[in-house]
Amino acid sequence: MTAPTSVRPTTYREAIREAMREAMRRDDRVFLMGEDVGRYGGGFGVSLGLLEEFGEDRVRDTPLSESGFVGAGIGAALGGMRPIVEIMTVNFSLLALDQILNTAATLLHMSGGQFNVPLVIRMTTGGGRQLAAQHSHSLEGYYAHIPGLRVLAPATIEDAYGMLEPALADPDPVVIFEHGSLYNEKGTLPDPPTAVPLEGAAVRRAGTDVTLVTSGGCLGRCLDAADDLAGSGISAEVIDLRSLRPIDDDTVGASVSRTHRAIVVDEGWRSVGMSAEVAARIAERCFYDLDAPVGRVAAVEVPIPYPRHLEAAALPSAERIAAAARKAVLGDG
Amino acid sequence: MTGALLAQYREMLRIRRFEERCAELYSAERIRGFVHLYIGEEAVAVGVIGQLVQDDAMVTTYRDHGHALARGMDMAAVMSEMFGRVEGVSRGRGGSMHLFSAEHRFYGGNGIVGGGLPLAVGLGLADHLQGRERVTACFFGEGAMAEGEFHESINLAALWQLPVLFVCENNLYAMGTALARSESETDLALKAAAYEVPAWSCDGMDVEAVSHAAQRAVALVRDSGGPVFLEARTYRFRAHSMYDPDRYRDKAEIELWRTRDPLRIAADRLLDRGEATDEDLRDIDTEVTEEVDASVAAAEAAAWEDVDHLTRFVMSEGVPT
Numbered sequence: 001m002t003a004p005t006s007v008r009p010t011t012y013r014e015a016i017r018e019a020m021r022e023a024m025r026r027d028d029r030v031f032l033m034g035e036d037v038g039r040y041g042g043g044f045g046v047s048l049g050l051l052e053e054f055g056e057d058r059v060r061d062t063p064l065s066e067s068g069f070v071g072a073g074i075g076a077a078l079g080g081m082r083p084i085v086e087i088m089t090v091n092f093s094l095l096a097l098d099q100i101l102n103t104a105a106t107l108l109h110m111s112g113g114q115f116n117v118p119l120v121i122r123m124t125t126g127g128g129r130q131l132a133a134q135h136s137h138s139l140e141g142y143y144a145h146i147p148g149l150r151v152l153a154p155a156t157i158e159d160a161y162g163m164l165e166p167a168l169a170d171p172d173p174v175v176i177f178e179h180g181s182l183y184n185e186k187g188t189l190p191d192p193p194t195a196v197p198l199e200g201a202a203v204r205r206a207g208t209d210v211t212l213v214t215s216g217g218c219l220g221r222c223l224d225a226a227d228d229l230a231g232s233g234i235s236a237e238v239i240d241l242r243s244l245r246p247i248d249d250d251t252v253g254a255s256v257s258r259t260h261r262a263i264v265v266d267e268g269w270r271s272v273g274m275s276a277e278v279a280a281r282i283a284e285r286c287f288y289d290l291d292a293p294v295g296r297v298a299a300v301e302v303p304i305p306y307p308r309h310l311e312a313a314a315l316p317s318a319e320r321i322a323a324a325a326r327k328a329v330l331g332d333g
Numbered sequence: 334m335t336g337a338l339l340a341q342y343r344e345m346l347r348i349r350r351f352e353e354r355c356a357e358l359y360s361a362e363r364i365r366g367f368v369h370l371y372i373g374e375e376a377v378a379v380g381v382i383g384q385l386v387q388d389d390a391m392v393t394t395y396r397d398h399g400h401a402l403a404r405g406m407d408m409a410a411v412m413s414e415m416f417g418r419v420e421g422v423s424r425g426r427g428g429s430m431h432l433f434s435a436e437h438r439f440y441g442g443n444g445i446v447g448g449g450l451p452l453a454v455g456l457g458l459a460d461h462l463q464g465r466e467r468v469t470a471c472f473f474g475e476g477a478m479a480e481g482e483f484h485e486s487i488n489l490a491a492l493w494q495l496p497v498l499f500v501c502e503n504n505l506y507a508m509g510t511a512l513a514r515s516e517s518e519t520d521l522a523l524k525a526a527a528y529e530v531p532a533w534s535c536d537g538m539d540v541e542a543v544s545h546a547a548q549r550a551v552a553l554v555r556d557s558g559g560p561v562f563l564e565a566r567t568y569r570f571r572a573h574s575m576y577d578p579d580r581y582r583d584k585a586e587i588e589l590w591r592t593r594d595p596l597r598i599a600a601d602r603l604l605d606r607g608e609a610t611d612e613d614l615r616d617i618d619t620e621v622t623e624e625v626d627a628s629v630a631a632a633e634a635a636a637w638e639d640v641d642h643l644t645r646f647v648m649s650e651g652v653p654t
Contacts, residue, residue, distance in 0.1 A: 031462065057462060063492065068451050068485025075455015075469075078440060079390075081462060083455075098482075102445045103452060111433035111441065112424025113646040147647045171649035 007188040015157045015189060016046050016122070016178065019164035020084060024054050027082060030168060033060035033069055034086030043088040044124055044183050070096035070121065074104050074173075077119040082168050087123040090139045090177065097142070104173040105148030116171045120164070125153075126179040126217045126267055127315050133303035136311070138267035140216070141274040143175050144244040150174045150198065151245040153216035157187040159242060162196030170198065177244075179217030179267075201248040203255065207237035210325045211255040213278055214265040215241040222265055224318035225325065234329050244274060252278070253285045260291040261328040265316050270298035292328040297321050339609055341383065341540045342599045343617050345375035348399040349596060350618075350625045351408060352571075355398065355415060355429075358629070359575045364415045367444075368429045371399035373538075373570035376595035377502050378403040378472075380543025381563070384551040385470055390438040390456050392449040393472040395430035396502075397442045400472060404437050408624055409631035418635035425638055426646070446507075447480030449473065450499075454486045457495035461558065468554045470498045475564075476507025478524060479515050490560040491528045498554050499525065499562045500547075502537065508573045509581040525562035537567030538593040541602075570594075 010018070023030045031054075032047060038061040041048030051059040062069040066087060073085040087093045093100070100121070107115045127136035144151045150172060154160040160178065167174040204219060205226050212222040219240050226236040237255050241247060256262045262282050266275035275298045282294050300314045352370045359368050371378065378399040385391070385404075393400045401411050406422060414421030415429055423433045423442075431442040440456065443449035453471035460467045477483050478501065490497045501521055505512050512519050525532040531553060535546035543565055550561045568590040572579035603609040 060493075063485070063488060065481075065485035065489065067482050068454070068489050071448075071451020071482065071486070072455035072458055072489060075392075075440075075452040075457070076459040076462070077455070078452070079456045079459020079463075081459045098445060098448060099451060102448055103443070107441070108649060109646045110423060110427045110431045111435075111646075112421070112426050113650070114423070114433050114435040115440065116649045150648075 006191045008191045010157060010187065010189050011183065012157050012160050012185040012187075013044065013046050013183040015161035016164065017048065017050065019161045020047065021050060021053065023164060023168055024050070024058060027168070029080065029082040030084065031058040031060065031081060032084045032086065033062050033073065035062055035064055035088050037061060037086050042086065044180065046183070047086070066092055066095035067099050071099040071103065073119050073121070074099060074117050077117050078115055082118055084120045084122060084168070087121060089135050090123050090125040091134050091137055093123050100143070100149070100173070100175070101146055105146045108172065109148065117173045118171050119173045120167045120176065121173065122176045122178060124180045125177045126181060127304045127311060128181045128217070130306055130308055130311060132306040136304035138299065140177050140244050141268050141277070144274060144277070148172065149245060151177070151243065152198065153177045153242065153244055155179075155182070155216050155219035155240050155242070157185060157189060159196055161189055161193055163198060165195070166198045177216055181217050199243050199246060199248065201242055201251040202240045203237060203251065204240045205236070205238040207235040207259065209235045209259055209329050210261040210263060211237045211239060211252070211259045212263050212265055212321065212325065213239045213241065213252055215244060215274070216267070218265045218267055218316055221316060221318045222321055225321035228318060228322045229325055232326070234325065236325055241278070247278065247281065249281055249285060252282065256282055256286040257289040260289055262286070262290070263295040263297060263321065263324045263328060265297045265321055267299055267316060269301050270296060271301060273298065292331070295324040295328050297324050336608070338541060338599060338603055341379050341544070342596065342603060343621065344379045344403055345540060345596055345599065346617060346621050347408070347624065348375045348378065348402050350621050351402060351412070351628070352398060354625050354629060356571070356575065358415070364429070366428045366430070367395065368415075368575045369396040369573065370569070370571045370575070371396055373590065373594070374502060374504060374567045375399055376540035376543050377500070377537045377565040377567050380540045381470060381500055381547040381565070383544060384547045385468065388438070388467050390440060390467065390469040391472070392440045392453040392456070392469065393442060394446070394449065394474060395442065395444045396474070397430065397432050401432045401434070401439060404434070404439055406432070406434050406437055406439065408628040412628035412632040413635045416632040416635065417637070418632060419638040420631070420635040447473065447477040447482035450477065450482050450486035453497050454490050454495055457490060457497040458493065461493070461495050466496070466555060468496050468498055468551055470500055472500045472502060474507065475501055475503040475505070475512055475521055476510070476515065478521055479507070487525060487528045487530060487560065487562070491530050494557070494559040496554050496558050497560045498550055499530070499560060501562065501564045502567055503564050504567050504569045506569075506573065506582065508577070511581070521564045522562060530560050530562050532562035532564070534564040534566060537565030538595045538598060540595055540599055
């Protein structure tokens with residue numbers, strides 16, 4: 001691995017755009033389609049400028065028919081292309097869930113290994129932007145439930161950029177969740193950028209007293225919580241899962257076995273979701289290493305409301321995360 | 334085209350005898366799961382698929398045995414799939430509803446009504462983007478035309494001018510629900526035409542009528558690069574599936590349609606034209622029955638997948654192609 005020669009300033013949004021641009025320059029089979037990805041520049045501006053560079057064949061505005069164009073992406077992948085399908089939000093993706101679950105995820109198995117589906121689906125997820133109950137949910141767990149899919153949640157600019165190339169090279173369907181609050185995140189990318197692996201969690205902050213396990217849009221809040229905890233003498237380790245399917249049990253397990261305490265942080269609802277899955281895995285693997293029950297900080301079980309104060313109360317915050325960590329370390333007293 | 338009808342008759346009889354054997358084997362509990370027989374509809378598969386070339390693609394439904402056989406997939410391998418054996422066309426993992434063959438560009442056997450249509454549009458899109466003059470033939474029942482995926486798919490194919498032949502096998506019943514009870518507009522070609530897609534209907538019980546209509550349709554897809562919709566008006570003589578007690582159809586209606594049996598129409602025509610004798614037809618039946626017997630013997634002798642391989646093919650193995 002060669003050391004980067006420099007860094008360049010960018011945003012999460014531009015990093016994804018740059019990754020798509022480079023993929024389309026590199027490989028004629030790669031094209032982008034979705035609602036308003038062309039003339040409009042993407043519902044969240046991610047693909048702005050790509051139509052001008054690559055033309056209408058490769059940056060395809062679709063009608064509002066999620067099932068139709070996601071299914072067309074599956075068919076195009078089978079036909080030798082490497083489509084990137086953008087779905088505006090995870091809530092809209094439910095209209096395409098049939099195609100994703102019943103076709104993309106099952107075809108390889110059902111055909112006895114004959115037909116793999118090299119498709120990349122990108123979608124926005126998450127709340128915090130006062131978009132109310134049909135544009136704010138975090139349904140990553142729905143997809144992470146499905147065998148046959150690979151599910152990614154890039155939480156950093158480096159991952160947002162670096163995961164696309166290996167996702168396109170993957171022979172199977174890959175679903176990438178982009179948290180809407182991250183698009184304006186500023187940062188840098190190494191120049192030239194370095195490759196990132198698709199699998200494996202990352203320790204974003206080392207610590208000794210408690211492990212915060214999270215992903216996507218909650219990473220920043222966990223790091224803020226860890227700062228706060230450090231002020232009270234509590235050393236929190238922060239793990240970014242990066243991949244929600246498969247889950248890197250080794251990295252999580254090794255950390256919890258050292259810190260003896262775990263808080264799982266997820267923007268999805270608490271019941272039967274990502275946080276439940278991760279907590280169960282920690283219990284299965286680290287039960288005898290635990291000094292406190294595994295804690296969870298997740299969305300309150302309510303359709304995400306519009307007013308800022310109610311929305312904030314529904315979502316995991318640095319304060320709630322820090323409070324849960326303190327409880328695990330210091331006990332209820 | 335002397336000989337063409339005789340060859341089509343043989344293909345239809347292969348499907349008929351295969352399906353009759355599947356029904357027996359299902360009753361004997363040798364085949365399990367849902368089994369949807371194609372008996373009565375044979376002229377559609379044979380008439381349409383005969384117009385495709387090797388490089389064309391096919392997408393179909395759970396009533397897929399006839400399509401697989403007409404496409405040239407090996408009967409023993411299809412029967413082995415019914416038995417769930419590893420020598421089956423999908424290594425036994427699919428069963429009756431999910432027949433696949435990469436070699437034949439046969440993209441399945443979709444158990445979700447309407448689910449295959451977007452897939453066919455995507456195959457057409459890949460051909461369009463890569464400048465290949467191939468046709469994707471997509472088979473579905475009239476029940477699928479009530480699904481959103483029909484409307485989304487045909488709109489996309491028309492909007493982007495993709496080389497997809499939409500073949501609606503209208504057997505008048507979406508499981509137990511009659512066409513007039515599920516569609517506000519029962520003229521299905523008219524519905525498709527609303528998307529600016531050339532659309533017409535044919536007699537799905539007459540293999541020559543299907544062939545002529547399909548020939549024209551396939552040629553138009555190939556020449557224009559855009560979609561065409563073909564409705565074949567047909568009827569299934571058996572119930573929706575082997576599980577179905579068939580309480581929703583009038584016996585007299587079934588008997589009326591049986592007088593239009595595609596095999597009988599073809600046989601009468603062959604005899605009238607002097608293209609075959611009764612003895613020729615009996616010989617064909619004997620040969621076809623032997624092929625079916627052999628397929629069952631092969632399926633019974635075929636191996637089961639090793640349980641250790643249960644989770645194979647969930648994700649790809651090895652390097653992407």
